[in-house]
Amino acid sequence: MAANVKTSRKASRYAVPVVVVGVAVATVGLIPAFANASGPDLPKVTAQQLIEKIAASDTQQLSGTAKISTDLGLPKLATGLLGGGGVAGGSANPEDKLTQLATGTHTFKVAADGPDRQRITFLDGKDEYSLIHNGDEVWGYDSKSNEVFHDKEAGAKAGQKGKEHKTADRLGTSPAQLAEEALKAAGPTTDVSVGDTAQVAGRDAYQLVLKPKASGSTIGSVQIAVDAKNGVPLRVQVLSSQGGKPILDAGFSKVDFAKPAADTFTFTPPKGAKVQEGSDASHGDKAQRRMDSLPIPGLNGLTGGGAKGETTVLGEGWGAVARIDSGTGKGLKDFEGKANEKGAPKEAKQLLDSLGDKVNGKFGSGRIFSTRVVNALITDDGKVYVGALTKDALVQAANAAK
Structure with a gap:
């Protein structure tokens, strides 16, 4: 392999896993690969047409239930350092929750109403963790520890960024956001085609399939199920080149594109909860501190x-x-x-x-x-x-x- 040195950075800028979707993906081929009849009978589309459908989608309101399963094959030691188990427990700071999504299966409810209001609630048995973005405020609540995270400045920034992410949640786990990250990494190293049609959360969907052109990748393909009517990604799967269950499987089990109720995005800290303001909360990564x-x-x-x-x-x-x-x-x-x-x-x-x-x-x-x-x-x-x-x-x- 010819070494193409692109950039040099501090090692602390490098982080590994769930973002593998974005690192893995690449170019949009115009080969007219068509969806076949193994799923719903839908009009034929090319890969280019399907990508344009995703880009043209202006859906900004939805609510539903989704699940994300991650199997990176990490050893038990690494799983412990990442804080394995459920998302609930410990700090309410959103940054401390990210690494916990790198292993296991998590069910969550999500709601969005335009770029300024999103809510995601991870369910972990009787415990839950919620992250709410409402206007210029962001709230995080961990029911197990009864801790609350609040950041007004981050909320203002989130509102600005939200205009670019129509149905995104703040943790980057929604199928739509994962699909967006995959497509943004487009380059000349990928074959893109349309695979079998499918049904996801009771809705007809096309499947966009991205595969590496060269051998040697641990990723076999990235498959994005796209709502046939409104172009919203409903599921993203990252499959291993060695087979077995998906490395990453994030998708809706239920979804509704009606406007969520306004009180979905309101939050008042529970009585007795410990509230940390964004400027005071610890932004350190527990796993990194232990590894260091x-x-x-x-x-x-x-x-x-x-x-x-x-x-x-x-x-x-x-x-x-x-x-x-x-x-x-x-x-x-x-x-x-x-x-x-x-x-x-x-x-x-x-x-x-x-x-x-x-x-x-x-x-x-x-x-x-x-x-x-x-x-x-x-x-x-x-x-x-x-x-x-x-x-x-x-x-x-x-x-x-x-």
Whole structure:
């Protein structure tokens, strides 16, 4: 693979998973691939026509129930660091909830009334977490901890941004927002076609299918089910090139495009709730703080722990690889020694045990940390190569970049 160096940034700017939809996608082919008769009998459309239908949709009001399931194949240690389990519990700050969506299945109710009013409520048994955007205010409420997050300034910014996201929720988990992120990443590395028609939430839908042109990606395809009448994305699925259940499956089970009741977007903090204003709330990521406490060359840079860490993006589209230099001058061998020292954090030894077998190449030697989506090659000299590529493809990318 020819190394196309696009940009260099601080390693702390790099984050991995649910955003894989946006990283994975690319160009709009004009090949007239048509929906077949396995689902509802709908008029034939080309991929270009279906994309234009999505872009032309002006639906700004809806309510419904949706589900997001994520199976990244993370080890138990990583799941714990991400705060596995339900979304409810802990801080009410929206930023602290994002990483918890990287694993498991979550059901939520969503409502939208134009760019200035959205609400999303995650249901976790008897507990729930709600995020409400109403005009210039944003409220977050965690029923388990009885904590409230409030940010007026963020609400004003959300209102401005909302004009570009007609039915988006503030956590970026709605099928419409995931589809938008996928299409925004358009480039020359993807084949786009129309797949089978389908029914989603009782509505007829076309399916837009995006696949990598080249081999080596861990992503087999991204499939976007689009409402045949109004062009609103109803479901997004990210499928693995290795088969099995979807990596990401986010879609409506019920949806109504009528105007939601006005009181849907009103919120008053419950009696006795602890209220944190946006300027006072902690914006730190618990998983990152815990990972940064481990003496892990390379991985500290990956999660933002290395102050000198630099990230260079190699390649593009589905084949993009982030090369991270920890800047520590220390490598995996140093970490292996420290992890086995008496008194070392148990998480360090657990993480070392979770790393894959040794690999060798022109880049040198190292180990590959694997998930269903993202693989990371951690070298003995302190570099990390990360991408949504298979192990073999990642080693080839590291060799080409040497």
